[in-house]
Amino acid sequence: MDVPPTPFVNFVVVGVQKAGTSALFHFLAQHPQVAMPTVKELHFFDDDRRCWDAPDYRDYHGRFPRRRGCVVGEATPSYIWWPGALARLADYNPRLKVIALFRDPVDRAHAHWRMSRARGLDALDFSTAIRAEGRRLDGLAPQAPERRHLSYVARGFYGQQVDRLYDVFPRRQVLMLRKEDLANDHAATLARVFAFLGLPPAKIEPCRIFEGAASEAPAPQDVAYLAATYAADLARFALLTGLPVSAWAGGCARGPAPADGRCG
Known part of the structure; x- marks a missing residue:
């Protein structure tokens, strides 16, 4: 019996909360030449409990389907932020391709707080929480x-995160996207993603991803x-990535949060 080879991951999707990573995971999984796990966010490379001096990738590879002629990938947004995760990815596959999605950092911070509140993880109001963050996290393991x-x-200091990313991966292996790109220019953005991964074009219909009540x-x-707080770092981020960010730093957060987004 001809058994397909063990999957070897060729790309990862990283980024920030509610920036389109779930939608992109969904779109990529529909391409006939892409093999993705059945669930998003494997959290393998940001798991500090593993022995990273001699990592065992067998359980990681076991999460992927065995299909010939496919590129293999996963989506765990926090890899770009969690200390050590990017270096572990580079050790695993120095030729790994990275797709990174970002959104307005102010909007992201508020969405993150709403998620923590909804899950019962934070009792503070947003105004208090953002000002108390340093004190709350100081000294934690x-x-x-x-x-x-x-x-x-x-998590909103994107310039710092991109600096770390470029420290371990060459720029030619990284594709930077904004949430707006995927939401407002769906077909062209997916065409860029597929070309970046060396894949033929595929027609994937847009979707609506629920983001919670307004x-x-x-x-x-x-x-x-x-x-x-973000001004200097955001300027650094724009310089590193070339992405337009003039509408960011509060532009998305000033209106009510939408009940859903086309690809949020």
Whole structure:
């Protein structure tokens, strides 16, 4: 019996919350020459409990279908942010291709807080939480779950994250996208993604990904506080990526959050 080879992951999708990573995972899984796991976010390379001195990839590879003639990939957004995850990915496959999705960092912070509140992980209001973040996270163990749940401000420093990404992967192996690209220019953006992965074109219909009920926007003073906090880093991010960000730093967060987004 001709058994297909063990999958070897060729690409990952990384990025930030509610930036289109779920939609892109869904679209990629529909391409006939892409093999993806049945679930998004395997969280293999950001798992500090594993022995990374001599990593065992067998259980990781076991999550992927065995299909010949396919590129193999997964989507775990936090790989770009979690300490050590990018270096572990590079050790696993130095030729790995990385697709990174971003959104307005102020909008992202508010969405992150709403998610933590909905899950019962944070009792603070948004204004208090973003100003207390440094104190709340200071002294926590590196692997403490609060670092994932309460890092509303920290995860918005995209320039720092891209600097770390380019430290371990050459730019030719990285494709940078904004949430707006996938939502507003679906076909052209997917064509870029498929070309980046060396795949033939495929017609994939757009979808609507539920984002939760409409919610109150952050207060203007909180938008201003975060916009000022991110200003220098956002300039660095724009310089590194070439992505247009003039509408960011609060532009998306000033109106009510949508009940759903085309590809959010």
